[in-house]
Amino acid sequence: MAGALDIIGDRWGLLLIRDLLLGLSRYDELRTSTGIPPATLAARLKHLVDVDLVERVRYLDRPPRDEYRLTEKGRSLWKVGVALREWGDAWNASGFGIPMEMIDSETGHPVMLDLVDIETKQAVPLERVELRAGPAADEAVRNLLAARS
Amino acid sequence: MAGALDIIGDRWGLLLIRDLLLGLSRYDELRTSTGIPPATLAARLKHLVDVDLVERVRYLDRPPRDEYRLTEKGRSLWKVGVALREWGDAWNASGFGIPMEMIDSETGHPVMLDLVDIETKQAVPLERVELRAGPAADEAVRNLLAARS
Numbered sequence: 001m002a003g004a005l006d007i008i009g010d011r012w013g014l015l016l017i018r019d020l021l022l023g024l025s026r027y028d029e030l031r032t033s034t035g036i037p038p039a040t041l042a043a044r045l046k047h048l049v050d051v052d053l054v055e056r057v058r059y060l061d062r063p064p065r066d067e068y069r070l071t072e073k074g075r076s077l078w079k080v081g082v083a084l085r086e087w088g089d090a091w092n093a094s095g096f097g098i099p100m101e102m103i104d105s106e107t108g109h110p111v112m113l114d115l116v117d118i119e120t121k122q123a124v125p126l127e128r129v130e131l132r133a134g135p136a137a138d139e140a141v142r143n144l145l146a147a148r149s
Numbered sequence: 150m151a152g153a154l155d156i157i158g159d160r161w162g163l164l165l166i167r168d169l170l171l172g173l174s175r176y177d178e179l180r181t182s183t184g185i186p187p188a189t190l191a192a193r194l195k196h197l198v199d200v201d202l203v204e205r206v207r208y209l210d211r212p213p214r215d216e217y218r219l220t221e222k223g224r225s226l227w228k229v230g231v232a233l234r235e236w237g238d239a240w241n242a243s244g245f246g247i248p249m250e251m252i253d254s255e256t257g258h259p260v261m262l263d264l265v266d267i268e269t270k271q272a273v274p275l276e277r278v279e280l281r282a283g284p285a286a287d288e289a290v291r292n293l294l295a296a297r298s
Contacts, residue, residue: 004237029296076239091225099282100282100286104273114262116272123265123270129252134247136248
């Protein structure tokens with residue numbers, strides 16, 4: 001989990017991922033929405049391209065204009081973005097209440113992140129969920145899981 | 150979402166939240182599991198206490214010994230932790246495969262994060278989910294949502 005943060009870089013990187021996840025793609029849009037200073041913005045975008053979270057795509061030849069799109073690896077950060085937003089909304093981290101909601105377009109019901117059974121797709125209560133060592137658990141992980149029980 | 154990262158502090162803060170979520174609580178356990186240098190560890194724990202994610206609780210009087218526990222606000226970061234872990238596992242950010250798995254203790258089925266209908270608790274396919282302006286949406290959020298459609 002800290003490895004993920006190393007890849008994203010810093011809070012500027014996270015802000016950019018957020019806005020790219022929301023569908024923004026152009027340099028000027030990203031500059032306006034994130035408020036990142038121009039020199040930092042160029043460096044942060046380059047970092048995200050270097051770590052394969054973002055790709056730079058030419059959308060106009062004359063004059064040359066590029067836009068930034070999330071790669072599959074970058075798009076798959078969406079749950080992290082939703083989890084951070086839910087937490088911020090729940091604890092009012094922004095101080096301004098709830099700015100965005102997610103709804104099921106077919107039913108109109110609100111949706112939220114939860115743990116689901118991967119077969120039945122039904123939510124499982126958190127108190128029933130257990131952590132266990134996975135196939136690549138090393139001694140440190142086994143010790144950690146043993147220490148908590 | 151960037152506000153959340155400001156509160157957590159940095160990658161050390163995130164590492165500590167991860168291990169506290171896993172159930173560790175003592176200074177020495179946290180030092181060993183995170184590898185954070187002692188001076189930094191004390192400062193980071195103090196920061197997490199200051200921002201109300203962690204509380205320091207005396208568990209032994211002679212000699213005086215404290216442990217660190219997540220507050221409700223800190224515990225509610227669990228989805229962020231799970232989302233980062235799932236992403237790291239999917240993209241092999243650690244380079245060592247999958248060290249931990251989450252299972253439903255009643256059925257033995259693996260569980261994972263997904264978006265669920267808050268009424269039916271059934272997962273909703275991502276392509277059906279829409280973002281819309283919430284009660285506290287300001288002009289910037291409305292412009293952002295308009296720009297992406």
